[in-house]
Amino acid sequence: MIGQPWPGIPVRGRNATGRADACWLPLAQGLTPHGLRHSHKTFMEELGTSGKLMDDRMGREDGSVQAAYSHITAGMRRGLLDGLTGLWEASLDARRALAPGSPVAVLDRLLRQRAGEAGR
Numbered sequence: 001m002i003g004q005p006w007p008g009i010p011v012r013g014r015n016a017t018g019r020a021d022a023c024w025l026p027l028a029q030g031l032t033p034h035g036l037r038h039s040h041k042t043f044m045e046e047l048g049t050s051g052k053l054m055d056d057r058m059g060r061e062d063g064s065v066q067a068a069y070s071h072i073t074a075g076m077r078r079g080l081l082d083g084l085t086g087l088w089e090a091s092l093d094a095r096r097a098l099a100p101g102s103p104v105a106v107l108d109r110l111l112r113q114r115a116g117e118a119g120r
Contacts, residue, residue, distance in 0.1 A: 003103040022103045047083035050076060089114065 001008040003022030011020045037058065044054050052070045055062050057080075092114045095107075100115065102108040 004105060006104070006106055008104065043084065043087060044080065047080060047087075049080050049083075053077070053080060093118070 001020050001022045002011055008022055011017075041054060041058060044057065050070070050072070052062065052067060053072050053076050055067075056072055092110060095102075096111050096114060101111060
């Protein structure tokens with residue numbers, strides 16, 4: 001993969017590996033968009049997110065009687081945002097531990113920004 005322009009250009013042909021300056025590796029073997037939805041739900045469960053808020057985020061509607069008596073609050077949304085942000089920052093820290101920069105501009109910018117925040 002050639003990292004620029006975003007989101008990259010697949011390199012094919014003779015010496016493709018030698019000409020590539022970036023690579024997109026899967027987050028996990030066999031990860032698909034459907035699998036990402038499952039991962040997102042698992043992250044929300046790990047963070048203790050209410051079922052009502054999880055259904056809302058996943059685009060599902062709970063028609064149960066219990067659902068009629070529960071509501072999503074601004075505090076619930078803020079707690080989920082804070083929790084997901086913490087997971088995101090931990091993933092950037094883990095990536096920075098592998099290498100401080102990236103030939104992919106958007107990732108490089110995020111890694112450098114995170115390094116600056118960690119240095120404060």
